[in-house]
Amino acid sequence: MSKTLVEKIWDAHVVKSEAGFPDILYIDTHFIHEVTSPQAFDGLRKRGLPVFRPKQTIATADHNVPTVNQHLPIKEELSRYQVDMLTKNCAEFGVELYGLGHPFQGIVHVIGPELGITQPGATIVCGDSHTSTHGAFGSIAFGIGTSQVEQVMATQCLLQQKPKTMKIEVNGETGVGVSAKDIILYIISQISAAGGTGYFIEYAGSAITSLSMEARMTICNMSIEMGARGGLIAPDETTFEYLKGREFSPKGEEWDKAVVKWKTLYSDANAHFDKVLTFNAADIEPMITYGTNPGMGMGITQNVPATDKQAVPEQLSYQKALDYMGIADNSPLLGKSIDYVFIGSCTNSRMEDLREVAHFVEGKHKAEGVTVWIVPGSKQIEQQAIAEGLDKIFEAAGFQLREPGCSACLGMNEDKIPAGKYCVSTSNRNFEGRQGQNARTLLASPLTAAAAAVTGRITDVRELLEA
Structure with a gap:
């Protein structure tokens, strides 16, 4: 019987399946961080349970960590408490932790692939919605809630409806x-x-x-x-070449066997x-969002769609989104002044992103009044960027290269966008208050973000590339 790739991986991981019930799905790799794990660890503690397979659980601190002076105590009390709890919980339950100061520390969806932990054909979960990142390797990867984090810790399985x-x-x-x-x-x-x-x-x-x-x-x-x-x-072959030789990728004969298996996926x-x-x-042209969900996006040269062109039931919420953003419908975004540029997050904080931005801004300088944060996705990326001299290029351009973390993606740490300010961001969400209370987020690619940084306004990067 012919199968899709999802069906092949899913069926290979079903422990038990009964009509009318969710499948019991075995989980190969479980990533955890400081935000969605404390309640799960506490649940195990109350029930007197261990982490069932601690070697298949990998922890890092990313959401709440500061991205400057990481060697100093965290200033925000809640952030400090959650990071401290992760350290204590991992020590108590025997889970490997890549915390602040560790050479492997970074955003959970960045370090998994770069360390070779993320591999084809696996089932991967994390208490974070953007776990789907790992699917780039041909794996079933998805986000789970805190109660499910506890379920995986206790059993290495999940109850899941086949999608x-x-x-x-x-x-x-x-x-x-x-x-x-x-x-x-x-x-x-x-x-x-x-x-x-x-x-x-x-x-x-x-x-x-x-x-x-x-x-x-x-x-x-x-x-x-x-x-x-x-x-x-x-x-x-692109996948295999990327994984070969990484820290936790198979080696020697095991590598050869793994590739043979992966080629069937x-x-x-x-x-x-x-x-x-x-x-x-x-x-497709360079894109930018104008509203308060990622679906409210358009080509950079287009006008914001008119409210009266939306379906009648959606017009009120559509207008509310535009009002929040301070953007008029049927208007262009080209030339609109911006205040912040954030290049980072689990979407666009890898070496390829940093190299692309550095190549573009070399010899240029950020516009006056614009704050630019470059936040690498991991300690390894930060060190590689420095080794390649990208830090010097960013410094000369007036861009600040910070330390690894989720940073201004989610307004949960010290890196927040002030109320009313516009931020062109390479992150993944533009919800109301996502980057800080009443902050206004416009999602874009690293190149489009860099173009906004040097011009101080929303710019069609193609014009600068051609020039």
């Missing part, structure tokens, strides 16, 4: 200045922030398979932003998907 499957194909070549972030923002703008609800998405097509692993992670990272359970891309030619969507890469 529907969707294939999204993007074919052709992208134009100048168009990156993976633009591709995924375009897809979400076309199908809405709820268009993938109930599905696990497989991304395919020539525009997808031509991407680097870091770009593929950007695509899969934002699957949740269209309501999907997760997203994945079939592994190929693809959707069969006549496999049935519940839904198939196809897009042309040539239709």
Whole structure:
């Protein structure tokens, strides 16, 4: 029987399946962090249970950590408490922790792939919605709630309904200045922030398979932003080349055996998907969001869609979003002044992103009045950026290279955008207050963000690239 890639991986991990009940799904790798794990550890403690398979649980501190002076005590009381609790819980339950000061510390969805922990064909969960990032390697990866974190800790299994499957194909070549972030923002703008609800998405097509692993992670990272359970891309030679030689990747004969197995991970030619969507890469231009969900995005040269063109039941909430953003419908965003630029998050904080921005801004300087934060996704990326001299390029441009963490993605730590200020951000969400109370977030690619940083306004990066 022909199967999709999702079905192949799912079926291989089902411990028990009964009609009318969720499947009992075995979990290969469980990532945890300081925000959604304390209650789960406390639940185990109260029930007198250990972490069932601690070697398959990996912890890091990322959401609440400061991104300057990480060697000093954390200033915010709640953030300090949660990071301290993670340290104590991991020590008590025998879980490996990559905490502040550890050379492997970083954003949970960045360190898993760069360390070779994330591997094709695996089931991977974390108490964080953007766990779908790991699907770029051909794995079933999805976010879970705190009670499920405890369930995995106690049993290494989860009760899960098998999801529907969707294939999204993007074919052709992208134009100048168009990156993976633009591709995924375009897809979400076309199908809405709820268009993938109930599905696990497989991304395919020539525009997808031509991407680097870091770009593929950007695509899969934002699957949740269209309501999907997760997203994945079939592994190929690009995947294998990325994983080879990494800290926890298989070695020697084990590597050869793993690759043989990984090469079987693809959707069969006549496999049935519940839904198939196809897009042309040539239709995509640099993207930017204008509202308060990732589906409210448009090409950089377009005008904000008019309220009266929206479905009647959505017009009130649509206008509310524009009012929050201080943006008029049917207006252009090009030329609009901005205050902050944030380049980072589990979506766009990898070496490829930092190199691209550094290459673009070398010899340029940020606009007066604009604050620019470059936040690497891990300690390893930070050290590599310094080794390559990117820190000097950023410094000369007036950009601040900070230390690893989730930073201004979510307004949960010290890196917040002030009320009313506009931030062009390479993160994944633009909800009201996401980056700080009453902050206004415009999602974009690293290149578009860098263009805004040097001009002080929303700019079509293609004009600067051509110049």
